[in-house]
Amino acid sequence: MLMRALAGTAFPELNAALAGRAGAIEITGISADSRKIKAGMLFVAIAGSKADGAAYIEDAAEKGAQIAVSAAAVDSAKIPVLQVDNPRLFLALAAARFFGSQPETMVAVTGTAGKTSVAAFTRQIWAQAGHSAAMIGTTGVMAPGRKDYGSLTTPDPAVLHALLAELAGDGVTHAAMEASSHGLDQYRLDGVKLAAAGFTNLGRDHMDYHPTVEHYFGAKMHLFDRVLPRGLPAVINADDEWSGRAAEAAKAAGHEVLTVGRKGDFLTLKRVEQKRDSQFAEVLHNGAIHEVRLPLAGEFQISNALVAAGLAIATGVEAKDALAALEKLEGAEGRLQLAGKAAHGALAYVDYAHKPDALEKVLAAVRPFTTGRVVVVFGCGGDRDKGKRPIMGEIATRLADIVIVTDDNPRSEEPEVIRSEIIAAAPGAVEIGDRREAIIHAASLLKTGDTLIVAGKGHEEGQTANGVTRPFSDLAEVKKALEGI
Numbered sequence: 001m002l003m004r005a006l007a008g009t010a011f012p013e014l015n016a017a018l019a020g021r022a023g024a025i026e027i028t029g030i031s032a033d034s035r036k037i038k039a040g041m042l043f044v045a046i047a048g049s050k051a052d053g054a055a056y057i058e059d060a061a062e063k064g065a066q067i068a069v070s071a072a073a074v075d076s077a078k079i080p081v082l083q084v085d086n087p088r089l090f091l092a093l094a095a096a097r098f099f100g101s102q103p104e105t106m107v108a109v110t111g112t113a114g115k116t117s118v119a120a121f122t123r124q125i126w127a128q129a130g131h132s133a134a135m136i137g138t139t140g141v142m143a144p145g146r147k148d149y150g151s152l153t154t155p156d157p158a159v160l161h162a163l164l165a166e167l168a169g170d171g172v173t174h175a176a177m178e179a180s181s182h183g184l185d186q187y188r189l190d191g192v193k194l195a196a197a198g199f200t201n202l203g204r205d206h207m208d209y210h211p212t213v214e215h216y217f218g219a220k221m222h223l224f225d226r227v228l229p230r231g232l233p234a235v236i237n238a239d240d241e242w243s244g245r246a247a248e249a250a251k252a253a254g255h256e257v258l259t260v261g262r263k264g265d266f267l268t269l270k271r272v273e274q275k276r277d278s279q280f281a282e283v284l285h286n287g288a289i290h291e292v293r294l295p296l297a298g299e300f301q302i303s304n305a306l307v308a309a310g311l312a313i314a315t316g317v318e319a320k321d322a323l324a325a326l327e328k329l330e331g332a333e334g335r336l337q338l339a340g341k342a343a344h345g346a347l348a349y350v351d352y353a354h355k356p357d358a359l360e361k362v363l364a365a366v367r368p369f370t371t372g373r374v375v376v377v378f379g380c381g382g383d384r385d386k387g388k389r390p391i392m393g394e395i396a397t398r399l400a401d402i403v404i405v406t407d408d409n410p411r412s413e414e415p416e417v418i419r420s421e422i423i424a425a426a427p428g429a430v431e432i433g434d435r436r437e438a439i440i441h442a443a444s445l446l447k448t449g450d451t452l453i454v455a456g457k458g459h460e461e462g463q464t465a466n467g468v469t470r471p472f473s474d475l476a477e478v479k480k481a482l483e484g485i
């Protein structure tokens with residue numbers, strides 16, 4: 001592609017340069033990481049939290065970059081360097097234009113918890129309606145005949161648009177993706193053409209990245225005020241503390257607001273009956289009641305399922321078909337996933353709650369069908385928000401009968417220090433650093449009627465400490481531990 005093809009109204013500051021010699025440069029690819037540059041590519045220099053991409057322009061040139069784009073003026077480089085005000089936005093729009101195609105119908109969902117679940121559910125509803133559908137998120141990419149393990153919740157634009165073009169080339173017509181607050185803040189989604197967008201809820205998360213909760217909420221709202229084209233549907237869970245403000249933000253951005261949930265107008269949850277690991281709900285839509293059997297535990301899953309159904313309906317699935325599809329939903333990997341049942345009947349679940357609200361929701365979700373005790377095993381990640389540690393300790397102590405505090409990716413931190421910060425607010429908790437031992441101990445305590453939740457790692461396949469990631473799966477460990485009792 002010629003650089004000239006990247007000219008457009010979004011970057012008037014580039015137009016003069018692209019009308020000249022720089023516009024005639026043919027590029028073979030785009031990356032913001034000099035380590036990924038190959039001959040003929042365009043390098044976009046981004047000023048990040050650890051490094052300034054502008055310092056890597058020479059490195060990119062040595063690897064074969066033809067041209068670079070940067071916020072800072074760099075005259076000394078061996079390749080032309082064009083200046084733009086917002087290189088991250090440029091990267092997103094340039095990658096979209098370079099790769100050129102995406103599944104026709106795309107939605108994105110934001111919120112503190114439930115994004116992976118909503119994306120997974122939306123994909124399944126579309127698939128049941130006969131569409132070739134994909135999901136992109138924390139657990140990776142899932143598409144017909146394809147399952148890749150995930151890295152980022154919202155991939156970097158160059159990776160994302162290469163993937164979207166591949167999916168479109170494979171015949172995928174519908175895709176649901178997660179919009180993380182980092183992704184929105186860093187303009188990773190700005191080149192994606194969305195047909196609708198969703199919001200689940202807002203709680204404490206990523207306080208190591210966002211200076212305040214307001215800033216965090218503002219980042220999430222960029223899905224509506226920057227990414228979703230004006231006038232398109234915004235599906236909002238109506239039952240969260242932040243729902244009103246999210247709906248206001250979506251309305252102010254000119255969208256059609258569709259609220260779902262107990263307080264929702266578009267899909268109104270009238271009644272829920274909890275079964276042991278499923279639930280029955282009555283949902284009102286357009287004056288008609290639909291009976292829905294959801295084969296998943298946890299009331300929060302109803303909320304996720306309604307956001308997903310709202311997104312599917314907003315993108316053309318008949319309401320009755322979308323709601324009927326909920327009866328066959330499979331939970332996203334590692335989200336309140338039943339890992340096994342002990343011989344005496346106790347249930348053991350693996351869950352991805354690694355933040356306060358999620359832990360609170362998941363522990364509350366299993367209580368109604370637990371006739372014995374709720375046992376929880378969890379830890380907190382190192383090099384992440386330290387403030388959540390005592391909060392999660394307090395929640396576990398309040399909502400579980402037995403609390404076992406263990407390690408969850410200590411990364412570069414001292415695991416004992418992390419554990420002690422949790423236990424400061426969890427008096428009476430049992431401390432077992434080794435996660436495998438903690439799970440074995442928890443399983444050995446189980447009796448008839450008890451429920452075990454191993455929280456924090458969900459689908460993850462490793463435990464990271466001291467810069468080394470060793471294979472580790474909560475699901476496999478729980479299964480093994482149950483066999484041993």
Ligand SMILES: CC(=O)N[C@H]1[C@@H](OP(=O)(O)OP(=O)(O)OC[C@H]2O[C@@H](n3ccc(=O)[nH]c3=O)[C@H](O)[C@@H]2O)O[C@H](CO)[C@@H](O)[C@@H]1O[C@H](C)C(=O)N[C@@H](C)C(=O)N[C@H](CCC(=O)O)C(=O)O
Nearest residue numbers: 032033034046048049050051053056152153154156180182
């Ligand atoms: C904190 C964060 O979000 N970091 C992201 C951010 O990096 P940064 O701004 O810190 O970049 P940096 O390391 O300072 O480097 C600046 C630039 O120099 C470039 N560079 C650097 C070194 C070099 O040799 N050559 C070179 O070109 C880098 O590629 C980068 O473009 O921009 C990079 C490029 O877009 C991202 O890859 C990177 O994600 C890192 C890997 C990450 O771990 N992010 C996590 C925290 C994240 O994004 N998580 C969210 C949320 C998950 C959730 O919801 O729980 C997600 O969407 O996954």
Ligand SMILES: Nc1ncnc2c1ncn2[C@@H]1O[C@H](COP(=O)(O)OP(=O)(O)OP(=O)(O)O)[C@@H](O)[C@H]1O
Nearest residue numbers: 112113114115116117138300335352353358361362
């Ligand atoms: N609607 C919800 N409200 C509160 N908690 C939820 C909700 N949905 C899921 N959870 C909890 O949050 C955990 C993560 O769910 P999910 O992966 O769907 O969310 P996410 O927003 O993608 O999270 P992440 O940002 O960590 O990728 C679940 O394992 C469960 O404990």
Ligand SMILES: N[C@H](CCC[C@H](N)C(=O)O)C(=O)O
Nearest residue numbers: 354380381384408409456457
């Ligand atoms: N996307 C999140 C996942 C956290 C998962 C938890 N297991 C941990 O390691 O803290 C993060 O990287 O902060």
Ligand SMILES: [Mg+2]
Nearest residue numbers: 115116138153
């Ligand atoms: Mg996710």
